[in-house]
Amino acid sequence: MTEETRERTASELTGEDLVLSYADEPVIDGETVTAEPGAVTALVGPNGSGKSTLLKGLADQLSPDEGTVLVDGEAVSEMGSKALAKRLGLLSQESTSPDGITVEQLVYHGRYPHRGFFETITETDREHVDRAIELAGCGHLRDRELGSLSGGQRQLAWIAMVLAQDTDVLLLDEPTTFLDLHHQLEVMEIIETLRSESEVTIVVVLHDIQQAARIADRIVALKDGEIRASGEPQAVITEELLANVFEVDARVERTERGPRIEPLRPRHDEADPPQADRPGGVELPTD
Secondary structure (H helix, E strand, O other): OOOOOOOOOOOOEEEEEEEEEEOOEEEEEEEEEEEOOOOEEEEEOOOOOOHHHHHHHHOOOOOOOEEEEEEOOEEHHHOOHHHHHHHEEEEOOOOOOOOOOEHHHHHHHOOHHHOOOOOOOOHHHHHHHHHHHHHOOOHHHOOOEHHHOOHHHHHHHHHHHHHHOOOOEEEEEOOOOOOOHHHHHHHHHHHHHHHHHOOOEEEEEOOOHHHHHHHOOEEEEEEOOEEEEEEOHHHHOOHHHHHHOOOEEEEEEEEOOEEEEEEEEEOOOOOOOOOOOOOOOOOOOOO
16 A cells, blocks of 8 residues: 555554753653544643643654654654654744745645655645645635735645645644734634544644633643643643642633633732632632
8 A cells, every 4th residue: 555545544642751851951851741643632831831842852853861752652763754754744833934935835845755856746745735725724825925924824824834744643833822813713723623524633732721621632731841730621621720830810610612711810929819809709729
């Protein structure tokens, strides 16, 4: 069976006992995380908690000092760059490209793992590019140059490029950051469509925990480089977690669409008592 005709099945992505460092200082120190096949796993936590560092380790963009990253039991460190790019796609915050290329040209770059150096574009390439552009909702931008696009439009183009890569695992590093509400919802719709219509495993770093509660099958909450909680949103997102990890007092309401979070006030000190006497206040557990 050729690579183009193999039956697609969702893959499991695991980081085992990972130690990830910058300037010889561990940011992630011995943590294990698993993204289940076909599910959306959201990495959440306050600024500086290690979310993006963990994602870079999983994407083989940052080599672990210790531990192993596995796709279906195979170490990514032992895969060649093209072989890995067929299995794992990454949308990074640092993505850059010349402003003069069009959206379509950018999306075709996502097909590079599937083509030889001198090979021309195939019908399969065209099909994947067309589907990626349609799924990302940027067909009307197809012939526009990147330099003429808004930040939200450009982000949709980058998402289309990584979708055209047609990988078993997709890693997204804060794909909604700096986007207006309309484009944030468009990105959330793309993730929901991928989960329901494609055999792809998604790991996404999200700054907004409410978005994570809505979109994710599994939440991994980090603080100071440690995984503080992991599981389904209904179980993980609690008033206690928001107090201890995000340092906010909040009310959490259970709804059919998942937990709904109402922030009340920042916690300036871990010993701060909850202020139930404030309007809308709620009795929360103290640390």
